[in-house]
Amino acid sequence: MHNGMKFLLILLLSGISTFSYADKYPKNPKVNILNYQFRIELSDDTDEIKCKTTIDVRYMADGVQVLRLDLTKASEALENKGMSVSQVMADGNELSFTHEGDELKINLPAASSLNQRSQYTVTYSGVPVTGLKIAENRYGDRTFFSDNWPNKARNWLAVVDHPYDKATSEFVVTAPDHYQVVSNGLKVEETDLGNGYRLTHWKQSVPIASWLYVLGVAEFAMQHVDDFEGKAIQTWVYRQDRDAGFYDFAEPTKKALEFYSDYVGPFSYEKLANIQSNSVSGGMEAASAILYSEGSVVGDRNERWRNVVIHEIAHQWFGNAVTEYDWDDVWLSEGFATYFTSLFIEHQYGQDAFMDQMSTSKKRVDAFHAENPGYTIIHDNLEDMTKVTSSQTYHKGSWVLHMLRGKLGDDLFWKGIRAYYAKYQDLNATTADFIREMEEVSGMDLEVFFDQWLYKPGALVVDGTWTYDKNKKAVNISLNQSQNNGSLFEMPIQVAFYESESKKPILETVTIDKEKNTFSLPVDFEPTKVVLDPESWVLMDADFQKKK
Known part of the structure; x- marks a missing residue:
């Protein structure tokens, strides 16, 4: 579906159920970001980055006078880290703006009209507080790796930093030529500039949420592992970890891609890269380019990291392609990825391995409930983003899907999953949307089932x-x-x-x-x-x- 239709679809379908929680982010459905182009300069001499972000916008209504973006401003309170905006341009003209805290507000030259397309370029620089980790890896080599989850992209990228507004993106990165650069989508250019620097251009042609934008800059070893439906499967690891990393990430990536494509629906993205990094502690499901802890590469394909790989690949369908419209519904990402990890394990490694997964999840559900008896999976207007997920989001969310499968039976469960994915692929969805699809497929009234397990506490x-x-x-x-x-x-x-x-x-x-x-x-x-x-x-x- 055309990207410009997604807000109309969401406005029509969201909020018509009794389940209508929403987080506190200032959403503006009158503004639809279509594409970001991030032109970024990196250096070995300083941690300061220079960025020129070009933003393509479609206005979904008349009368918008201010374009609001998220971008953390440099301040003494942040030890002079953060971003300083020097200029905002549109159509060759400089625009006035205000930049306070995390908000960049651009004053438009005239109020918007319905379906107006406009482009703005924001020029800024600074040392990221977080979001982009500039540091030595475990071998003492300087690296640059993103860490946007859940709303840290604003620390280095001028974006709408919330999952409700998905956009395509481009990273055009100039960095010292001893580095290789990896990002979302496909590499469309790599040019040595002749001055000790290299320009690398990656283009992501499928709309994704801001936390899924990824950048990795390091001295990599890169392997083309295989192809899946004409799309490359790649491994990117530190050059010192070439042999161990190529071995570890070769399995079970293609098998997982095949399983989710067969049982859920088409893989959305243009490649799948598994990337070793020092910015995450486990895995981060960035669309088409997954980051893993540098400790994930050990050379023995152990079960723990195998399951992390499966989980992050499951996210390419749930969280990435179908994205929660609101942080209150984050279980649509993490609960789904957890259960669909177990479903692949059931398919690939057998029923006993599957039940071991479910038993482990139950123990974690019980332990969390004992300490937090009033906790519900669906947040109620979440404000504190440090609490966006918990053990229950993953494990109780997984069990809700397992119980739903038990209630409906395999055939109806999978039919409902495929219908849900087909309707919301590359768009946003709410819990109400998911319930509606499962009710339509099954012919059952599932309100009581979901209400007691998602919106109420208890065991x-x-x-x-x-x-x-x-x-x-x-x-x-x-x-x-x-x-x-x-x-x-x-x-x-x-x-x-x-x-x-x-x-x-x-x-x-x-x-x-x-x-x-x-x-x-x-x-x-x-x-x-x-x-x-x-x-x-x-x-x-x-x-x-x-x-x-």
């Missing part, structure tokens, strides 16, 4: 017993919700009846929706055992046994 605790009535040939089951915070859940739960260990059990489903729940289920034989939730579809603690 399901079940105590239960069973007995067999030989006369009625029925199993009588009692299930009590015993969580002590006043919450009540409505959940379908499978029950397995075993006649013997050698026979497959009979499976039935009961739905608990009260504090005390009783069921009588016809069973022709007296079970040797009855198991609650035998396939582990429900996030709960359960004590269930035969009544003595």
Whole structure:
């Protein structure tokens, strides 16, 4: 879909559900940034960067008089770090502006008109406070690596620093010629300037959110690993880590790309690069160019870093291609990437490995809930960006998707996922949008399900017993919700009846929706055992046994 249509789509579809939280960022749907071109000069003599950012804008309404961008201003409070703007130009004319704190406000020469296209160039320089790490790597070599998550791009880039406004981008970087430069998209130019500097131009033709813009400048070893649907798979590691890095990142990148393309939908981007860096501690899912901790390269393809690679590739679909419209819905990125990591592991490494992932996630959910019993996955008008994610965003978010899959069944779950991705690929989505797609595909009313697991705190605790009535040939089951915070859940739960260990059990489903729940289920034989939730579809603690 054309980039200019995304705001119309969001305005039409967002906020029509009862779920309508929003973070505090000053969104302006009257302004649609189409493209940024960042012309950046880097040096070995200073940490100061020089930047000329050209911004292409479409106005979605009449009457806009000020264009607001995020850019951290240099100040004594920041030890004179930050950016100083020297000039703003449009159509050959200099524009007035104000720059205070993190806000750059450009006064337009005339109020906007509907569908007006304009271009502005902002010239500035300074030493980044954060967002672009200029430092030695573990070998003592000088490097430059971005670290924009979640809203740190403003420390070195003049942007709308929020996921609701996605744009294409270009990085045109002039740096000393002993460096190589990697960024989003495709490299369209590399020219030695003859003065000890090299110009490198990367162009990202698919719109993405600001935290996904990436820059890596170092003395790299680069490998073309393979192709996927005509798109390059690359590895970029420190030159000293060539052999170990090429080995580590060769797997399982292509297999993960194939899985998500087959099960979810098309890969959006023009390449996929795995990049060693010193700016992140784990992985950062920058679109088409993923950053990993420099410690990720060890040369043994260990399971921990293998799973980080899978997680960051999953983000190329969820978080990157389909991006949350609002930080309150960040689980649409992290919860999805966590569960879809587990789904690839199930596909590639088997059911036992998958259940190990889900068991580990449950332990983290339980530990976090014990310390934070009032926490909800969906934020309520988030203001403090240091709290944008938590362990629950990842792990409880993952379990919500797992429970949804259990409730719908595999066929409807995957059909809904594909429909959601197809509608919102390269756009923004809300939790309400996701719920709507799953309801339309399944024909179910899922409001209660999502409300209790996303918008309310609490954990399901079940105590239960069973007995067999030989006369009625029925199993009588009692299930009590015993969580002590006043919450009540409505959940379908499978029950397995075993006649013997050698026979497959009979499976039935009961739905608990009260504090005390009783069921009588016809069973022709007296079970040797009855198991609650035998396939582990429900996030709960359960004590269930035969009544003595």
